[in-house]
Amino acid sequence: MTYPIVIYPCDEGGYVAEVPALKGCLAQGETIPETLEELEIVTKLWIETAEKYGQSLPNVDHAIQRVKALSYSGSH
Numbered sequence: 001m002t003y004p005i006v007i008y009p010c011d012e013g014g015y016v017a018e019v020p021a022l023k024g025c026l027a028q029g030e031t032i033p034e035t036l037e038e039l040e041i042v043t044k045l046w047i048e049t050a051e052k053y054g055q056s057l058p059n060v061d062h063a064i065q066r067v068k069a070l071s072y073s074g075s076h
Contacts, residue, residue, distance in 0.1 A: 003060060004067040005039060007032060020070070021063030022046050 007017040010028065015035040018026035025046045029035035050057055 003043070003058070003063050005036075006067065007035065019043055019046075020067055021058040021060075 003019045003021045005017055005019050007015055009015055014028055014030045015032055016026060016028045017035045017039040019039070022043065025039075025043055027035060027038035027042045029038050047057065
């Protein structure tokens with residue numbers, strides 16, 4: 001399953017990446033590749049934990065529409 005992600009620079013340096021559809025699923029790193037690598041690990045653990053406890057995963061299409069709406073509203 002592939003969810004949309006958001007990456008942004010930190011004020012103190014480095015980057016933060018998050019998966020908005022997966023509450024609290026975020027990672028940080030000094031470079032974008034490092035940040036994405038960390039996010040991949042965290043996302044996998046997030047999904048494994050949700051499945052372990054029988055929680056349903058957010059719908060990918062709904063998550064994509066939500067991120068599109070957020071980016072559109074932020075550009076004005």
